[in-house]
Amino acid sequence: MRRFLALLLLLLSAATPLGAHAETGYDLWLRYQPVEDEWRVRYAxxxxxxxxxxxxxxxxAFDELIRGLEGLLGRAPTRRDGAIGDGAIVLGTEKSPRIASLGLPLARLGNEGYLIRSATxxxxxxxxxxxxxxxxVLYGVFRFLKLIQTRQSLDALDITDAPKLQVRVLNHWDNLDRHVERGYAGQSIWDWQKLPGYKDPRYxxxxxxxxxxxxxxxxLTNVNANADVLRPEWLEKVKALAEVFRPYGIKVYLTARFSAPIELGGLKTADPLDPQVAxxxxxxxxxxxxxxxxxxxxxxxxxSEGQPGPNDYKRTHADGANMLADALAPHGGTLMWRAFVYAAENPDDRHKQAYTEFQPLDGKFRDNxxxxxxxxxxxxxxxxxxxxLFGAMPKTPLMMEFQxxxxxxxxxxxxAYLGTMWEEVLEADTFRPRKGSTVAKILETPVEAGAVTGMAGVANIGSDMNWTGSQxxxxxxxxxxRFAWDPDAQAEPIARDWAAMTWGGDPAVTRPVVAMMMGSREAVVDYMTPLGLGxxxxxxxxxxxxxWVADLARPEWNPAYYHKADAVGIGFDRTAKGTNAVAQYARPVAAQFGDLKRVPDALLLWFHHVPWEHRMRSGRSVWEELVVRYDRGVDAVKAMESEWDGLKGKIDDRxxxxxxxxxxxxxxxxxxWRDASVAYFQSVSKRPLPAGHAAPAHDLDWYKAINTPYAPGNGK
Structure with a gap:
């Protein structure tokens, strides 16, 4: 019988060859394409x-499981009704009689954790x-389907998992006119004009x-907030989205424009300590x-960046946040208050401004x-x-914001696969209060029992067919x-899972894809901002x-502000002899970043202004090393091109x-990037190019003349 099934599956797969239908990327990592015959037999x-x-x-969860199994295995399992049989998948909570009879260790899994176990x-x-x-249960179903998508055994399963952070949110920088600030995947997916009457299946x-x-x-809305979304007619539109998302465990949040009491309420002030405002x-x-x-x-x-706030009334960020938090508290709501602040009137190093403004407020924010x-x-x-700030506010819940x-x-x-960037940050040791206090541990550890934890990501989602602008x-x-669920996760296993679910289970495809991903962000750093430039x-x-830009009204808007290249050297001096930004870190970290002999090469020019002839660990001068890194970045992209060319025919053509x-x-x-940067820094340093490295294709004036006023993603 097993041989017959295998032959039947082989004939079915032969009838639908690779590329028989053009994939757009719409299905994301939930493609549920048929697994190989040997796996289908094993999973049956x-x-x-x-x-x-x-x-x-x-x-x-039930519908997703049926959908997934039909796609992956080519057949639908028997549905809910009927007596339980061998090979059944049993879904349920602690309240389900069959689940309760097993005495499973569910208590430690909290409200969102799950267990997947082989049982009788x-x-x-x-x-x-x-x-x-x-x-x-829904999260557990997706994990179970991932086991099949990534060709893992279903024998003797014993998996328990629960999120380490409570609030795991996407921040959409979407405006009400459907323009997405810093969005590169089309318009906003929220079609407000058709809501609430029409709920697009895409939701x-x-x-x-x-x-x-x-x-x-x-x-749902941009941090550069529009108060109109708080009007009654707009709340009905938001309600419609909430109804779609609710069964999937997703809550909706909105951005609040601090001046809304003036713009919507007709008040003369938005002072957070004014009783009328509260x-x-x-x-x-x-x-x-x-x-x-x-x-x-x-x-x-x-x-921040011209947005209204409590400082307009000589109040602190804690004053503003607490007023809103008090109104949310009776409903169990959370107030997320961004620490991204910098001001034109503040002459201090931009690196220091958020810490200077927020750290003294530690312990002064409400619990929510x-x-x-x-x-x-x-x-x-x-x-x-x-x-x-990570580690410097032990009495205040901090959440990570990634872009x-x-x-x-x-x-x-x-x-540019950003998993490697995020892993680098999350595993960084703050040494606060002690060695081993990584950023991940700080995020995961409530400041007191029951305190909220979280992570936010600025979404890259739009109306493009593939959702994100590229595959x-x-x-x-x-x-x-994955990182919001577990900040201690690692980038490479995540990349392997994504590659298998997105491109298929063939190791001849997934191995080079994962290798490309794992080196991609470093390539971008090399050809854009090597050695700690930014x-x-x-x-x-x-x-x-x-x-070369140095003529804008605000100093910190100018790229020249950040590299400080001159005839002598390059880099931003943030040591004790400079702005002393290193002092905002714990002593062991400050000692490393502030020491020219110990600072990692990757952050050298972030913290130090060094002579062009400064010798790197490689033995090259910093000028020579810059050119080498720029070329290395370009070469890495060429290598990715070559790797991808080798996958033709193994991936659908589209x-x-x-x-x-x-x-x-x-x-x-x-x-x-390489040629323009090398041309500019050479014009400043007056150094010859290292042997074996080509001159830029054009002179500096040619690169300065490039103008792209309609590049996407600007604010409005």
Whole structure:
């Protein structure tokens, strides 16, 4: 019988050859394409039947399981009804009689954890997917399907998993007119004009994708907030989205414009200590919860880049946050308050400003406030040291803010897997309060019992058919969810899982794909900002190189502010002899970053201004090393192109061609970055190029004349 099944499966697969239908990337990592014949035979006995109770979340879990098994194995298991049999998959919570009879260790899994275990029920060999709450069952189903997608054994299963962070949210920088700030994947997927009357099926697929990686919240609107979204007619639109997302365990959040009491309420002030202002916000938040009872809360950007905030009234960020948090607290809502602040009137090093403003407020925020801190102190650069606030506010819940959209890493066309960047930051040791206090541990450890924890990611999602603007940018959405679930995760296993689910299980495909991903971010650093340089992008749209720009109104808007290259040397002196930004770190970290002999090469010019002839660990001068790194980055992209060419015929033509074309764009733009940067820094340093390294294709004036005013992603 087994041989007959194998022959039948072989004939079926032969009837649908690779490339028989063009894939767009819409299905993301949930493609559920048929596994190889040998695996289908192995999985058949363990997936014969699905037994499940009914509830909104378990219903979608059940539907997802049926959908996945039909796609992966080519057949649908027996459905809910009927007696339990061998090979059944049993879904349920602690309240399900069959689950309760097993005495499973569910208590320690919390509200969102799950267990997958091989068991015997009523004398039958089954697989149990159980949790304390329905949403945990849904997460468990996605994990079970991933086992099949990644060709893992279903024998003797014993898996338990639970998220280490409570709030795991995407921040959409989407405006109400559907323009996405720093978005490179088309318009906003929220079609507000058609809401609430029409709920695009894409919203359900969005929820499925997020639930599959454990994301449990979405901030629908831009941090540069528009108060109109708080109007009653807009709240009805938000309610419609919340109804779609609810069965998938996803709460909706909104950004709050701090001046909304003036703009919507007709008040003369937004002073957080004014009783009328507090009353207006309380009434507004009560209204939101009447419309959306499980509303997650608010995100606020205040007193940064021209946004209104409590400083306008000589109040602190804690004053502003606490006023909103008090209104949210009776409903169980969370207030996320961004620590991204810098001001034109502040002459201090931009690296220092958030720490200076927020660290003295430690312990002064309400319990339901999460201070949202970017991974680095400047602004989502290709490489930054970890933000000094991590570990410096032990009495205040801090949440990580990563940027999934690649504002500074080549937009959608450059392959840059950000899992390696995030792992680098999360595993960094803050030494606060002691050695081993990594950024990940700080995020995971509540400041007191019951305190909220979280991570946010600036979404890279839009209306493009492939969601993210490119096939490989989907990996960053996927990786964010995995790191938000477990900040101690590692980038390479995540890349392997994504590659297998997205491109298929053939090791001849996944091995080179993972290798490309794992080296891709370092390549971008090399051809854009090597050796700790940062913020050298052309201003406004951040597209292409502009290290020569030095004439903008605010000092910190100018790339020249960050590299400080002159005839003597290059780099930003943040040691005790300079701005002393290193003092914001714990002493062991400050000692390393501040010591020219101990600072990692990768952060040298972030913390030190060094002579052009400064000798690197390689034995080369810093000038020579810069040129070597620029060339290394370009060469890495060429190598990725070659690797991808070798996969032709092993991947569907449409997606293969798109990636090929994007890699070609990346190679050209990496060369542009290299040539423009080398030409500029050579004009400053007056040094000859190292032997064996080609001169830029054009003179510096040619690169300075390049103008791209319509590059996507600008703010509005």
């Amino acid at each position: 006995a363990a997936t014969a039947q699905v037994i499940a109770p009914s509830s909104p979340a378990i219903d979608v 029920i009523e004398g039958k060999r089954v697989t149990v997917i159980a949790a304390n709450r329905d949403v945990g 359900t697929d969005y929820a499925r994708a997020n639930a599959s990686i454990g994301i449990n919240g979405t901030v 009353a207006w916000w309380k009434a507004k938040i009560d209204e939101i919860y009447r419309v959306i009872p499980d509303f997650g809360g608010l995100l606020v950007k205040a007193n 406030v999460l201070v949202q801190v970017k991974n680095g102190a400047i602004d989502f650069q290709p490489r930054e040291p970890f933000h000094p 999934i959209t690649k504002e500074y890493l080549g937009f959608a066309t450059h392959l 490989f940018d989907q990996a960053n959405w996927y990786a964010f969810g 913020h050298l992008m052309a201003t406004g749209h951040h597209y292409g190189p502009g290290p 997606r293969w061609t798109e990636v090929r074309d994007f890699l070609s764009i990346q190679r050209q733009e990496a060369g542009w």
